[in-house]
Amino acid sequence: MGNTSDGRGIEDQRPAVRRVAVVGTGLIGTSVALALRSRGVDVVLSDPDSASLRLACDLGAGHPLEESADPSSAPADVAVIAAPPAAIPSVLRRAQDRGLAHVYTDVASVKASVLAEAERMGCDMATFVPGHPMGGREKQGPGAARADLFLGRSWALCPTGKADPQAVAAVAEIARLCGADPTVLDAGAHDRAVALVSHAPHVASSAVAARLVSGDGAALTLAGQGVRDVTRVAGGDPAMWSEILTHNAAPVAEVLEAMAADLAAAADALRATAGRAHDGPSSQTLAPVRDLLERGRSGHGRIPGKHGTVHRPEYTVIPVVIPDEPGSLGRLFAAAAEAGVNIEDVRIEHTPGLPLGVAQLYVLPDAVDTLARALAADGWSVHPGV
Ligand SMILES: NC(=O)C1=CN([C@@H]2O[C@H](COP(=O)(O)OP(=O)(O)OC[C@H]3O[C@@H](n4cnc5c(N)ncnc54)[C@H](O)[C@@H]3O)[C@@H](O)[C@H]2O)C=CC1
Ligand SMILES: O=C(O)C(=O)Cc1ccc(O)cc1
Numbered sequence: 001m002g003n004t005s006d007g008r009g010i011e012d013q014r015p016a017v018r019r020v021a022v023v024g025t026g027l028i029g030t031s032v033a034l035a036l037r038s039r040g041v042d043v044v045l046s047d048p049d050s051a052s053l054r055l056a057c058d059l060g061a062g063h064p065l066e067e068s069a070d071p072s073s074a075p076a077d078v079a080v081i082a083a084p085p086a087a088i089p090s091v092l093r094r095a096q097d098r099g100l101a102h103v104y105t106d107v108a109s110v111k112a113s114v115l116a117e118a119e120r121m122g123c124d125m126a127t128f129v130p131g132h133p134m135g136g137r138e139k140q141g142p143g144a145a146r147a148d149l150f151l152g153r154s155w156a157l158c159p160t161g162k163a164d165p166q167a168v169a170a171v172a173e174i175a176r177l178c179g180a181d182p183t184v185l186d187a188g189a190h191d192r193a194v195a196l197v198s199h200a201p202h203v204a205s206s207a208v209a210a211r212l213v214s215g216d217g218a219a220l221t222l223a224g225q226g227v228r229d230v231t232r233v234a235g236g237d238p239a240m241w242s243e244i245l246t247h248n249a250a251p252v253a254e255v256l257e258a259m260a261a262d263l264a265a266a267a268d269a270l271r272a273t274a275g276r277a278h279d280g281p282s283s284q285t286l287a288p289v290r291d292l293l294e295r296g297r298s299g300h301g302r303i304p305g306k307h308g309t310v311h312r313p314e315y316t317v318i319p320v321v322i323p324d325e326p327g328s329l330g331r332l333f334a335a336a337a338e339a340g341v342n343i344e345d346v347r348i349e350h351t352p353g354l355p356l357g358v359a360q361l362y363v364l365p366d367a368v369d370t371l372a373r374a375l376a377a378d379g380w381s382v383h384p385g386v
Contacts, residue, residue, distance in 0.1 A: 029082030
């Protein structure tokens with residue numbers, strides 16, 4: 001359900017969106033384009049990086065803008081600008097000047113500074129509705145794009161008071177066509193919210209991962225799923241994230257300062273407890289640590305989960321042991337295809353020093369039994385439920 005922060009509904013008007021221009025065919029632009037294509041929308045694409053543009057086209061995300069019939073005579077219904085935050089105001093200004101679309105939106109992770117710069121550059125704020133899809137990955141480029149990236153996610157819309165309500169409705173429709181839930185809020189409120197739920201967590205993840213740089217190799221072989229979960233987003237592009245953090249500096253700094261105070265209190269308490277483990281976990285000295293763990297669990301419980309946002313398919317992971325040799329993945333995928341099962345995603349875990357790896361196959365839950373039986377019958381070492 002889409003709502004504004006002041007309670008107004010935005011699902012009353014649902015305009016037809018038939019033709020969309022996506023400017024910037026990286027991870028997010030190509031994912032938006034793929035999602036729109038899957039809903040029958042005609043998509044034209046552009047990117048200054050010709051390799052990204054070609055890959056996005058080859059993936060079926062759309063056709064290059066330049067090769068389209070006559071772009072100047074047929075403005076798209078909506079242009080989605082999916083470039084890095086700092087580039088967006090100038091890209092928007094150029095797109096508006098050439099009449100690329102009737103309505104414009106962007107996907108930048110920060111909103112207030114992008115909006116202020118767009119206004120300063122004289123962009124038309126009646127047709128510009130800033131947006132931010134709250135789905136993403138720690139990988140860049142069109143090769144990592146997925147049509148289902150935004151399913152069940154929120155999609156923030158931050159129009160200024162000058163925005164035409166029909167433009168807001170058109171961009172809300174883009175979000176819905178991508179399977180997301182549009183939510184209108186003020187740019188400042190957006191930036192404070194994402195500082196808490198995305199930007200500061202990214203820095204915290206990097207802080208954990210940065211400790212591993214000096215960890216010895218033997219320690220790293222003990223890494224389990226926990227540290228992989230906590231550090232996943234630290235794999236994101238440092239250049240892009242420096243840009244995002246710079247554009248949302250004060251709100252992120254505030255959250256990091258609070259985290260740093262929690263960590264310092266926990267470290268002090270642990271120092272004071274060192275060598276006194278037999279006093280038990282309820283000792284007064286350890287109270288700040290216990291308090292942090294309790295608050296952490298409560299905070300974790302507040303994240304909307306499986307029952308909050310319902311549309312995203314939950315995949316089940318089937319681990320399969322594979323020989324670390326050329327062709328083994330190909331044979332595994334061929335066996336899955338033979339069983340008629342679509343592999344939705346795959347991750348490979350290698351154990352250093354062993355001639356084996358584990359392929360984690362992500363499949364829809366109702367395909368698990370079929371696939372596990374077929375692979376086992378084909379001689380694979382399959383471990384569903386592990
Ligand atoms: N990575 C993520 O998980 C998320 C990123 N975002 C936002 O999406 C935007 C794009 O990020 P990603 O797709 O992750 O990055 P990306 O690096 O995968 O793609 C960025 C694309 O923009 C292109 N580009 C650079 N300058 C351009 C310009 N002047 N005009 C047109 N295209 C230009 C690049 O060639 C590249 O293809 C950023 O504003 C980011 O804040 C939003 C939600 C999630
Ligand atoms: O990797 C993930 O799970 C993310 O949630 C990524 C992400 C990165 C940047 C955004 O502005 C929004 C989402």
